[in-house]
Amino acid sequence: MLLSQQQRQYDRQIAAWLTLCAAxxxxxxxxxGVTRLTNSGxxxxxxxxIMGAIPxxxxxxxxxxxxxxxxTPEYQKINRGMDLEGFKSIFMFEYLHRLLGRLIGVLFFFPMVYFMLRQRVPAGLxxxxxxxxxxxxxxxxxGWFMVKSGLVDNPHVSQYRLTAHMGLAVLIYAYMLWLIFDLRFARPARGGVIGPLGGPGLGLAVLVYLMILSGALVAGTKAGFAYNTWPLxxxxxxxxxxxxxxxxxxxxFEDITTVQFNHRIFAYLLALLIPAFAALAWRLGPGSRVRLAVVLLLLVLVLQLxxxxxxxxxxVPVPLAAAHQGGAVLLLSAALFLAHSLRRRVT
Known part of the structure; x- marks a missing residue:
C-alpha cells in the first residue's frame, strides 16, 4: 500500500512536469502561427x-x-527595399520560435532523465x-525542412510541409495530454469492457485533428484571404x-477555393457532430468527469466557431487568426478529455 501511495505521488510529479511541457x-x-501570419518564417x-540559440x-x-x-527569394521578390530595422522585427519572431523549440527540448529531456534515474517512472511509461x-x-x-522549401525559388513554404509541421506539433501535444490524463486520473482496471462511447469519443478527437490539418492547408495556401464572406x-x-x-x-490540397470550402465543411460537420455526441455522452457517460468534459467541449466549440x-x-487579422489556431488546439484538448473520460472500463 505504501509503495502504491508513493507511486501515485510520483505520478502527480510527472504529470505536473508534462503539464508544463504541454503548456x-x-x-x-x-x-x-504568429510567425507565419507576420511573414517572419x-x-x-x-x-x-546549437549556435543558432545566440542572436x-x-x-x-x-x-x-x-x-x-x-x-533569398523572399527579399528579392517581396521585401526588396526593407531596411535593417524592418528585418529585425521579422527576424525576432522566427528566432523566438526556434528558441522556444530548444527550451521545450531542455524542459523535457533533463527532467525525464532525472525521473528515470530516480526510478520514479512506471516501466510502461x-x-x-x-x-x-x-x-x-x-x-x-x-521545421527546417519546411523553411528550406521557401528559400529556393518560390518565397513561400510548401503547404504540404507546413501541414506536416503543424500536424506533428499538435500530435506531440495531444499524446502528451493523453499521458497526463493517464497519470492524473485513475487508470482503468484490467478486465471488463471499455464503455460503449470510448471508441466513438476517440473518433471524434481524430475528426478534430483532421480539421486542424485542413486549417493548416488553409494557412499554407493563404486560402483564408480568398472568400471573406460567411455563410456564403x-x-x-x-x-x-x-x-x-x-x-x-x-x-x-492546392486550389484555394476548394481548400477553404473543405475547411468550412469540416467546421459544419463538427458543429453538428459535437453537440449530438455531447448529448449522448451526457446521458450515457459514467460520472461527473464526463459531464465536466461535455460542458468544456461545448464551450470551446462555440468559442472556436x-x-x-x-x-x-x-x-485574417493576426491576433484573431492566432487565437483561432489556439482555439483549434483547445477544442482538440477538450475532445481528448472527453474521450479519455469515456474510456473508463465497465464490468
Missing part, C-alpha cells in the same frame, strides 16, 4: 541547432545576417516518454470552380 508546446503552436536562412549581438553581426536574407522525445527532435528537423462563399454556398482542376482531387467566422470576416 509550452501550446505556446509554441501559437507563436508558430523565412527570415532565418540558416539552421544551427546577432553586434551591428556588424546584424548586417551580416541581413545580407544573407537579401540573397518510459518508452512513451522516449517516443515523445524522438518526435520532438523530428519536429525540429521537419461569394454569391453562393458552393463557390464556382470547386474541384475543377486536373486532376480534380489535387484541388483539395466564433473565432473562425470573425477571422474570416475581418480578413
Amino acid at each position: 509550452v508546446v501550446f505556446g509554441m503552436v501559437i507563436l508558430g 523565412l527570415s532565418m536562412v540558416e539552421w544551427k541547432p 546577432p549581438l553586434s551591428e556588424e553581426a546584424w548586417h551580416d545576417t541581413f545580407d544573407k536574407y537579401k540573397a 518510459q518508452p512513451k516518454l522516449w517516443l515523445l522525445f524522438l518526435l520532438g527532435g523530428g519536429q525540429g528537423l521537419l 462563399m461569394g454569391t453562393g454556398f458552393i463557390p464556382p470552380g470547386l474541384y475543377s482542376g486536373v486532376p480534380p482531387w489535387l484541388d483539395a 466564433g473565432l473562425g467566422i470573425s477571422t474570416l470576416l475581418l480578413h
Whole structure:
C-alpha cells in the first residue's frame, strides 16, 4: 500500500512536469502561427541547432545576417527595399520560435532523465516518454525542412510541409495530454469492457485533428484571404470552380477555393457532430468527469466557431487568426478529455 501511495505521488510529479511541457508546446503552436501570419518564417536562412540559440549581438553581426536574407527569394521578390530595422522585427519572431523549440527540448529531456534515474517512472511509461522525445527532435528537423522549401525559388513554404509541421506539433501535444490524463486520473482496471462511447469519443478527437490539418492547408495556401464572406462563399454556398482542376482531387490540397470550402465543411460537420455526441455522452457517460468534459467541449466549440467566422470576416487579422489556431488546439484538448473520460472500463 505504501509503495502504491508513493507511486501515485510520483505520478502527480510527472504529470505536473508534462503539464508544463504541454503548456509550452501550446505556446509554441501559437507563436508558430504568429510567425507565419507576420511573414517572419523565412527570415532565418540558416539552421544551427546549437549556435543558432545566440542572436546577432553586434551591428556588424546584424548586417551580416541581413545580407544573407537579401540573397533569398523572399527579399528579392517581396521585401526588396526593407531596411535593417524592418528585418529585425521579422527576424525576432522566427528566432523566438526556434528558441522556444530548444527550451521545450531542455524542459523535457533533463527532467525525464532525472525521473528515470530516480526510478520514479512506471516501466510502461518510459518508452512513451522516449517516443515523445524522438518526435520532438523530428519536429525540429521537419521545421527546417519546411523553411528550406521557401528559400529556393518560390518565397513561400510548401503547404504540404507546413501541414506536416503543424500536424506533428499538435500530435506531440495531444499524446502528451493523453499521458497526463493517464497519470492524473485513475487508470482503468484490467478486465471488463471499455464503455460503449470510448471508441466513438476517440473518433471524434481524430475528426478534430483532421480539421486542424485542413486549417493548416488553409494557412499554407493563404486560402483564408480568398472568400471573406460567411455563410456564403461569394454569391453562393458552393463557390464556382470547386474541384475543377486536373486532376480534380489535387484541388483539395492546392486550389484555394476548394481548400477553404473543405475547411468550412469540416467546421459544419463538427458543429453538428459535437453537440449530438455531447448529448449522448451526457446521458450515457459514467460520472461527473464526463459531464465536466461535455460542458468544456461545448464551450470551446462555440468559442472556436466564433473565432473562425470573425477571422474570416475581418480578413485574417493576426491576433484573431492566432487565437483561432489556439482555439483549434483547445477544442482538440477538450475532445481528448472527453474521450479519455469515456474510456473508463465497465464490468
